[in-house]
Amino acid sequence: MNKDIATPNRTRAILEKYGFSFKKSLGQNFLIDTNVLRRIVDHAELTEESGVIEIGPGIGALTEHLAKSANKVVSFEIDQRLLPVLQETLSIYDNVKIIHSDFLKANIELVIQEEFGEMKDLMVVANLPYYVTTPIIMKLLTEQIPIRGIVVMLQKEVADRMTAAAGTKDYGSLSIAVQYYTKAEKVMTVPKTVFVPQPNVDSAVIRLTRRDDPVVNVENEDHLFTIVRASFAQRRKTILNNLVNQLPNGKQKKEVIEEALKSANIDPKRRGETLAIEEFALLSNILLELF
Template structure:
């Protein structure tokens, strides 16, 4: 600690906002966290130390960035709002190992960023209070690009976090659950009340940790096809697997061939998409692919 009051304290947050005459942009989903205990839980979940790097997305005025800087050996913060860049460079000036980038993370070449900013770093985690309106695209980009990541620890909308961590059989379980669990092992860290933000968001939040897998839990011959099959099975959640698959892959055919393929995959045609495990989806995708259905 550098002796100054932490950025996350309500007093210092308000002082920074007033000093820079900063106005919140609703379109960017800007809500600044003012609770040190929640910040500690986020940073602890990332399992950082001086040999680790941290990539933060949407740092705001730097409350979480400051805590990361006090723990990790290298920190890069990517902020889309150029108005925040001078604020971040000022409040984070005591930390020379922090790099601030004015970029849209969805347009950044992340492999290039990792090569530039984390060369020589043993392991890297993403740690962020993500803008809720772009949570899923950002997380799927991080996972699909197969970056050398250890953990992804993010604060997101509570309902989205619950969907990511859901098990088969519940109403939260869907294509997002399967996609996230294919690339990582999700674990809910804590729930976060609205009252610990300035301004208060309209939704409840949660912190989730995604421990990035070295290898997927199932083997699939074609990842793109696998995810297309999963998506097809959730197009209409109330419909059976047979009806959803027929609509996507057999619109002009009878049911005989479809039911034979489902039997080969060991799946009852009357089941619904939310009851199938990731292993069953892998099997179904494999059977369809082997039959030339893509």
């Protein structure tokens, strides 16, 4: 039998053996192309010293390739029906641990301490369930989890937003949040045909490389992201209008907001999508003092 899990025939045989039916609510789309899997793993630049966290291993197609390249792989699987499947498909790899848990509710710091010990090089590599992509990535970034980076397959549209530059239609608060913490690159696009079942959307793989320090210096991160979200609340409105309407007491403090924009050298008639992250940082620091 073909050793690779991710061939159409082997995948079909495994699914039939276990009578597995896909749950739409869990966003289950399994990869059936070994070349795509190899390229994903290549982009993670793993060594024999690397530890890998995977989210949503499915039947183990990507897990298998990670196990061959890394020191240890810890995979989070929410669907109990897949546990016996994974036990069989990954039985020859003694460096894989499956945790039956919702990644979003898991204490990742504790898992890292218990499973990876002194390991210095940690990566997150996954074919993410598309319905929870953004919460998963934001958890990894905002909880300051000690990883070198993230290489994940996700919906192309979300990848475009995470990697977008200022002034483009895809640029928004998600772009700024991701790029604040990481260097974001879209490294490949992936056709629908390499999945079972085929998703309705195109996919892409992004690589997020953790920055040693955030890309800008801000007095208060929460305040920065409050300003950013307010600025994009209604994309067609000017930054002044959005800030006045969205910030607490914004209407009463319109003059203060105008003053802050002037101090930051930002035309109040500009739209949020035209502001670079450096401009948002400056504006956030000024507003923090004035508000």
